[in-house]
Amino acid sequence: MPTTAADRTAAAPIDWKQNDLYRFFVFVLAPPSRERFDFLSQPALPAALQDLWKRLDCVGEFPGFEWFANYEEYESAYIALFDVGIPEPPVPLFESAHDKTHPAQEIALENTYFYDVLGLRSDQSQAVPDYLITQLEFLAALRYTSENASDEATAASLGRAETEFLERHLLNWVPKASGKLQETGAPGFPLLMNMLARFLVLKLDGWANQ
Secondary structure, eight states: OOOOHHHHHHHSOOOTTTSOHHHHHHHHHSSOOHHHHHHHHOTTHHHHHHHHHHHTTOSSSOOOOOOOSSHHHHHHHHIIIIIOOSSSOSSOSBHHHHOOSSOHHHHHHHHHHHHGGGTOOOOTTTOOTTBHHHHHHHHHHHHHHHHTOSSHHHHHHHHHHHHHHIIIIIHHHHHHHHHHHHTTTOSSHHHHHHHHHHHHHHHHTTOOOO
8 A cells, every 4th residue: 555645754753853843833833734734633743742842841741632633624723713703813823913012013014124134025915024934934044044154153143133033023922822722722733832832932042952
């Protein structure tokens, strides 16, 4: 019997030391796709996430990881949690939805200033600058550029930009969003967001993958 992509992925344990966790969370929290569903459905994933939970030194015992029985349930839950609601979805994946102390335009503009560090531009036809996935992709690019900088001064400067962006933006709202998501009782997503919030706190403290 031929193996599927999901079978091949399940057969290979996740090496968290080599895995860029910014990109990992981009992948698992991005809008629904069949590839994402297959990855998150693999039988080996709960054990891998338990290992990550321990590496991140998350509070309490690992709560387990439940996922959706089929793609349609996953897709509809994602939309209901993050995309659709009156006056807004339960947990929007935008910084400006959780920070009411600054105008949304100001938050988006400040995010854009950071992206200018690497000459990046978010495609506003696809996502606004303060969208979670855009922010995490920027941090992944910043981390990669810093690690491959040709001199220590550039690496240090990029490292400071990462710290400031984490402090001013991601940690300004992701923990709040995680708290709201825990209250929904949805499968899968609350655990992933909880671990993301913990990872961001550790990154601010200078943590590297163990």
